[in-house]
Amino acid sequence: MTPTDTRQAETVIEWTEGALHLRFDHGDDHPVRLVHWGSGPEAASVVAPMPIVDVSSAGERRARHDQSLLHWGAGLRLRYTGHHVEGDELLIHQREPESRLEVTSVFRAAGPGLQIRHTVRNSAETDIMLLNVSSALIAVPEGAHDLLWGESEWLAEGRWHQRPLKELLPNVNPEFHHRRNRGNFGVTSHGSFSSGAFLPTGVLALEDGPSIAWQVETSAGWHWEASQHEGTVTVGVYGPTDLYHQFAARLAPGEAFTTVPAGFCIAEGGRDAAFGALTDYRRAIRESRPIDARLPLVYNDFMNTLMAGPSTEKELPLIEAAAAAGAEYYCIDAGWYGTGNWWADSGDWHEVPGLFTGGLVSVIEAIRAKGMRPGIWLEPEAVGERAAAGRDLPDEAFFQRFGRRVSETGHYQLDFRHPAARAHLDEAVDRLVAEFGIEFFKLDYNVNSGVGTDVDAAGPGAGLLGHTIAFRQWLSDAQARHPEVLFENCGSGGMRMDYHLLSVAHLQSTSDQQDFRLYAAIAAAAPASVTPEQAGNWAYPDKSMSLEETAFAMTAGVMGRLYLSGFLGGLGAEQFALVREAIALHKDWRQRIARSHPVWPLGLPGWDDDVLALQLDAGAESLLAVWSRGGAAEVALPTLRGRTLQQVYPVALPEWKIRTVEGATRIEVQAGPAARIYTIR
Template sequence: MTSTEPQHRDREPAIEWAQPGLHLRFDHGDDHPVRLVHWATGPDSASVAAPSAIVDVSTAGEHRARHNQSLLLWGAGLRLRYTGHEALGDELRIRQHDPASGLEVTSVFRAAGPGVQIRHTVRNGTPSDLMLLSVSSGLVSVPEGAHDLLWGESEWLAEGRWQQRPVAELLPNVNPEFHGRRNRGNFAVTSHGSFSSGEFLPTGVLAIDDGPSIAWQVETSAGWHWEATQNEGAVTVGVYGPTDLYHQFAERLAPGDEFTTVPAGFCVADGGRDAAFAALTDYRRAIRQLRPVDAGLPVVYNDFMNTLMAGPSTEKELPLIEGAAEAGAEYFCIDAGWFGSGNWWTDAGDWHEAPGQFDGGLISVIDAIRAKGMRPGIWLEPEAVGANAALGQQLPEEAFFRRLGRRVSETGHFQLDFRHPAARAHLDEAVDRLVAEFGIEFFKLDYNVNSGVGTDVDAVGPGAGLLGHTRAFRDWLSDAQVRHPEVLFESCSSGGMRMDYNLLSVAHLQSTSDQQDFRRYAPIAAAAPASVLPEQAGNWAYPAESMSIDETAFAMTAGVMGRLYLSGFLGGLSEERFALVREAVALHKDWRHRIAEAHPVWPLGLPGWDDDVIALQLDAGSESLLALWSRGAAAEITLPGLRGRTVKQVYPVALPEWPVRTAGGVPVVEVPAGPAARIFEIE
């Protein structure tokens, strides 16, 4: 459909919508809401979809239509009826109306790469206030089959621990027909507080090897929830932003007011797990707001990890600058501790250099960075105000998160609310001044506390306050890039505690962890492309003189297989160790633009936290990079997915090659005892 005129039930009972790689069909009638009945990668491909409503709405005072933990099947959503649709460009808009209450919903499906970004706008068409408690962002049903469900668990220093189980084990068959009831089966994953990926990742996959699989993500830095629910021979995936049940969310709509859900991204792929993640990778690339400066994909050195740890000074920085430049870094970021009185935690928000901390002032360090051919960067925690910062007394109370009449305080930090103009103005002034005064070209934006469910300032429920803040913060970040188009911005949250595409669609880089043990970083780096684009996955590489030669290569491998985020006392390394660093940086630079087009593949499965051997392949079509990390005993690793292809070691060239033979055309790699790692090119 390309018409912008409303289509009516008597002329067209079904809606067909096709885009490259997408074919969707919806039906509608007088006795049911609009339903998605077909979703395939093309007109001749198998459909992944079973009939399901496209949106569900919960309002105060409504009754559930089903006893369940699920958020599905509420009165207002069930009463919605089709009123029209239009397709224009890459968007399909479907309008529905609840004749009993007057509530109106416009559902928007936007094609993005091989996927669809879905959002819904609820309008109060009644003469009275209406209280929303939850609105689904996306609903897709799949006929029951031999699917596996994948979900990601996360934790500070242990990000991206993926789990994979058969749906039949998670949602057992309880024979609902025998009982004359609906099945209540429900498997749910929910965020808690303001760390959107602090406990679970806002991403999931329903995978099946011999049919179409689906992948999804929730695009918000506020509360979110997704669930898989059994319902009449199908498994329904429901994706939600904040809800009353899980996040203390409520939104009051006066007559004529509107509320728009957080976006949900869905992809269908003809194949299993890796095909689904490949489609999700291309979808993420399609929704990013790229600028010309993003195209360089520079190597960044940051002085924090296992190095200065928030204690910078001129004396400490100068040798680091020397070593970073010699290693091949293109940007040098001064991390926390450069401001206030030098206490980076309690002085957060006082974004002026600490008096007397730098001989010759901070500008002398910036000048040294530029003299070595690198571009300067600096650390900020824009949403934080430390307990000792003067700003805490200068800004109005409404500019901070508040709960039940008191300012939210988390271990010496207050949380700014970017819905308030004073909070935004404070950061605008800081960023603009640092760019003008020091020529800053890279900001590491950190976020180190979970401030809880949100704020009840100008919000019925704190979950709505948190959502409003995170949307305003994203707008602030976008506006800062408009004012400073040549400046790069990293999203960091104690590592990967806020790893979502509300922020990553407008950020250049994402720190994947704060993990300081190089042995533990391997599974984090290998799993990162399931959550974040490889070209955005800032994997730390922090070699140390205390490491053996093989351990140095092990530590550098994580950086090569994403966005190399360099740290460590490089000037103190032996010549042999430093050569491994330079070689890794050079290999990454050679591959970085191919990595930015590659898809992740896990030849040994998504890594387990304690796996002895971990593998990640970045598949760029006719060629790939393959990393193997060994953390246990010697083993032989068979790679059936690489049948008929050539496996050649390319890093490190100075260390012994790991033997590769073929068995029936399948490569077999002899992996020695670890810790040790190698990178191979696949042709």
């Protein structure tokens, strides 16, 4: 970290940290505003002046008449009281004299970006009810920006859209009406699936100028919006809010509330440059451990294989084949516990009596005998309706609404704010590590439990937020006790794919999609949401597949973190050779993938696109995957001008013809399903 340089004029705050330079102003007539973000004091600013935080409390008036969450009275009345620097963080203090709210805003340098959060403290003598507090506000001059946002749902994660901002926020000629713009484009989460409807990420892309990327870092409710303000566009990022998530936080005198963090990056070069900067920011905020750096290849027995129906007889041939293919970890998925009903027994984390010949330990020993490390599945927040934990734990340890437990399709939701809930999982994890030597936990989350819990909360959205913070702390504590154990974040696939959890998790399952043809679009888009080295893309070859289809299925895994499954022992010799070849290529590239940046030569993948492409750019060399899902076609890749392509997978199948037309690379793709992987130099 480079030394921090601060300089304060009468109404100006200057802060330089690495390549970041921020300037703020303040005065008696306005709150602190961010007025400059650039690479240095003399560099051009990317941002337009904007207050750094907005605060809404019960009984407070709005200062605008529109659909935006911006500009509440309390936020506008904040005034500067001081600032200081702590390490890589700048802290700015403000106070609102009427309500006596005090706000400390924290700007943390992280890689090429900023992580921003605010703490609101009640210094009055009576309670204050908070309804909304922004995590970050960034304004930019209006320009020819495109706005990018991602939709998501179970089995269809990462469906990105890119539209000109002027189409989403049309010019309504506000001057003619003597009014301000009311234009607002918002994206909002729903319930406890933080990425179950939309992705907590967005981009304002400008091809011939600076682009901005952001993310909301919470597993609870969130909202981001882009709105017009007199020649500027403001991006507002929020955690849970009163309007969208039934959030409220009651602050007694002396109590404080801290917003969820928001991450922002600015980069020259359009969409891909913005996502590249966001990738490095995500790496900077991760709390990685030495064990994470190994990036091991995991086989999991679930997807298109045992589907939560394990037994010794079923596991042993899978273990044999996974080891022969090159897997380094072997994870036993759901169904190993309780009475064998993987859904209704969740929470009874003891092996099914008699399910495994010689006990579960015999399967674990078989995994180790083949040179692999054992893993196992848990759904830590779920308690099935038949599980003993549902009877043994107090009602206060579960989500409740109006005095009744929240139940979703036979699952109760544990509340990790309660010590009994945490103790229940601590006992399970510690016992499984001690008894079986478990070295990998797949942590799943399969239900959307709704807006939250009203136990010990002014609103259910606040209860959900408190639980998710406590759950992340539980996960960090478990890793501290077991530093050699890896923890995967799975949310029914990618339904809880956010950097509140991914900053402390090793791996993210990107989907539960079982159709390998559809999975290609998910894998190709995944690096927009998660670093490539955390993007656990399933590769599940099947004996029913042709050689081309086998290579197609394996390609998704190579272009991220190869997450292996399938009845590998039933594959033909040529198919199995394609599996081993893909695994060898992935292992050769995995450390380079871990420092790569995603590039989409054909644009972000459309769900029904016939041809998809993802490039993982590691500097002097890149890995490029091209999937064909339609008829034969020729595609142009102009961004590869002057580069050399070499097919590296699959080596035994025909090469697709590559030619150069007017300096642009063109590839003749064959009819699909078919895929090829190239190195680019």
